Amino acid sequence: MxxxxxxxxxxxxxxxxxxxxxxxxxxxxxxxxxxxxxxxxxxxxxxxxxxxxxxxxxxxxxxxxxxxxxxxxxxxxxxxxxxxxxxxxxxxxxxxxxxxxxxxxxxxxxxxxxxxxxxxxxxxxxxxxxxxxxxxxxxxxxxxxxxxxxxxxxxxxxxxxxxxxxxAAAAAAFVGLLWPRLRRRQPIIVAAAAAVIAAVLTPSLPAGVPILVAALVAVVVGATNLFGARGGDAA
Amino acid sequence: MSVWTIILLASVCVLGLKVVGYLVPPRLVERPTPARISSLLTVALLAGLVAVQSLARGTEIVVDARVPAVILAGVLFALRVPFVLVIIAAALCAALLPLAGWMT
Structure with a gap:
């Protein structure tokens, strides 16, 4: 054909x-x-x-x-x-x-x-x-x-x-969205740090704000390419 | 702020970012740093959401049946179980453990 x-x-x-x-x-x-x-x-x-x-x-x-x-x-x-x-x-x-x-x-x-x-x-x-x-x-x-x-x-x-x-299903949904992005060392370290920061800040900040503070980890690590191997690649 | 206002403002922001992408000249973002920050930002936000969603109850940290449910979800995703089945398994785990009297 x-x-x-x-x-x-x-x-x-x-x-x-x-x-x-x-x-x-x-x-x-x-x-x-x-x-x-x-x-x-x-x-x-x-x-x-x-x-x-x-x-x-x-x-x-x-x-x-x-x-x-x-x-x-x-x-x-x-x-x-x-x-x-x-x-x-x-x-x-x-x-x-x-x-x-x-x-x-x-x-x-x-x-x-x-x-x-x-x-x-x-x-x-x-x-x-x-x-x-x-x-x-x-x-x-x-x-x-x-x-x-x-x-x-x-x-x-x-x-x-x-x-x-x-x-719990909502938390599982976030795990599912996160999982495919954890292929290399840099994102794994960022994810672990962000999770710890968000949890630690939860008792002292209004709801939602700890997540935004945790996001700063990405800006710091991304800007300095800390723990990174080489040039970045978009998600 | 009403829930409707939140929905509309957030939608305008998300759509606006897509539109901006079609309006800026490509060479601005070909460089690795903005791309790397954006990709890590997604990772950090999702990880923060996992932590808060599985541990926070209002502004308190509470360890309950959500924790084993999230661990189960991680294991199932690693085994490449389809998304919907993992979500259902996690929900069942969190719903059934308290019934079995193992966790609150």
């Missing part, structure tokens, strides 16, 4: 985009349930997934709100924004790949996340990279939002959080 190379590669991009979108969407269910458990309404949970569309930032926001409530709002926003910084770096990397008029690149912004960038940059041709980005981003956007709503409705039925261990 004679297929032009370009369409073969685009199909590969579509297949990996679809696989990633389905797998990642599934944890949208846990996000929805945990968001409701941490005090958001079903509406608020769905709007958050539609507008923010960045799993790490969303988990961080509800994590801080769960421990500190609405009075920890500033820390919650800061945590979500700091975790969203890496999307900005992905955008810089994706910008020449997306190409075209500025309007198209701005439309791409909302879909610029870990997964769409990873699938795009793994493809071999520029056309397949573009295809991989859009397929993954849009399929995941649809899947993530449906899964979030399903999870929120389930969470709403469950009621009391601690009884079902959902507060």
């Amino acid at each position: 004679p297929l032009r190379p370009r369409s073969v590669e685009t199909r590969v991009a579509f297949r990996s985009g679809l696989a990633v979108a389905v797998a990642v969407s599934l944890y949208g269910v846990s996000f929805g349930a945990l968001a409701v458990a941490s005090g958001l309404s079903v509406w608020q949970t769905s709007v958050l997934s539609l507008l923010m569309f960045s799993g790490g930032s969303q988990f961080a926001l509800i994590g801080v709100l769960a421990t500190g409530g609405a009075s920890a709002g500033v820390a919650a926003i800061a945590g979500a924004a700091l975790l969203g910084l890496r999307n900005g770096l992905y955008a810089i990397r994706m910008s020449p790949i997306i190409g075209g008029p500025l309007a198209r690149r701005l439309a791409a912004a909302h879909f610029t996340i870990d997964e769409s960038t990873a699938v795009a940059t793994a493809q071999s041709t520029p056309a397949a990279q573009r295809a991989g980005f859009w397929y993954t981003g849009i399929l995941l956007f649809v899947g993530w939002n449906i899964a979030t709503l399903v999870g929120a409705l389930i969470g709403n039925l469950l009621g009391d959080v601690r009884q079902y261990g959902l507060d």
Whole structure:
């Protein structure tokens, strides 16, 4: 069956985009349930997934709100924004790949996340990279939002959080997001130090703030390249 | 600040950072230091969230069934068990240990 190379590669991009979108969407269910458990309404949970569309930032926001409530709002926003910084770096990397008029690149912004960038940059041709980005981003956007709503409705039925261990599930979710990033010595040391600092400062600072102080470890180690082997690589 | 305000402001910040990335010239961030800081920032924030989420109860440190649940989650992730199954296992662990009378 004679297929032009370009369409073969685009199909590969579509297949990996679809696989990633389905797998990642599934944890949208846990996000929805945990968001409701941490005090958001079903509406608020769905709007958050539609507008923010960045799993790490969303988990961080509800994590801080769960421990500190609405009075920890500033820390919650800061945590979500700091975790969203890496999307900005992905955008810089994706910008020449997306190409075209500025309007198209701005439309791409909302879909610029870990997964769409990873699938795009793994493809071999520029056309397949573009295809991989859009397929993954849009399929995941649809899947993530449906899964979030399903999870929120389930969470709403469950009621009391601690009884079902959902507060532990939130911690487990963060372990899952963190795990793939602990491949080298530098991030492992930063993670250990940040965890200790956040725990030690918890009794003396308002909820959410210890996490932001712990993040300073990353700035210090990153700026000086302490414990690092060689040049940095983005997440 | 109401929860709606928090949701909207945080979403604007997160989307704004993505938009800024498409507007700045690439050579600004090709250098290793900003990329390294950003990648470590993600690690530090997630690690801090793990610690707080598994140990804090308000502004107190409490060791309860969340701790074995998080350790279990770490082991399961290391064994490449799918995300959703790990979350369910952690929740079950934290829910069942107190019922068995082993931890609060």
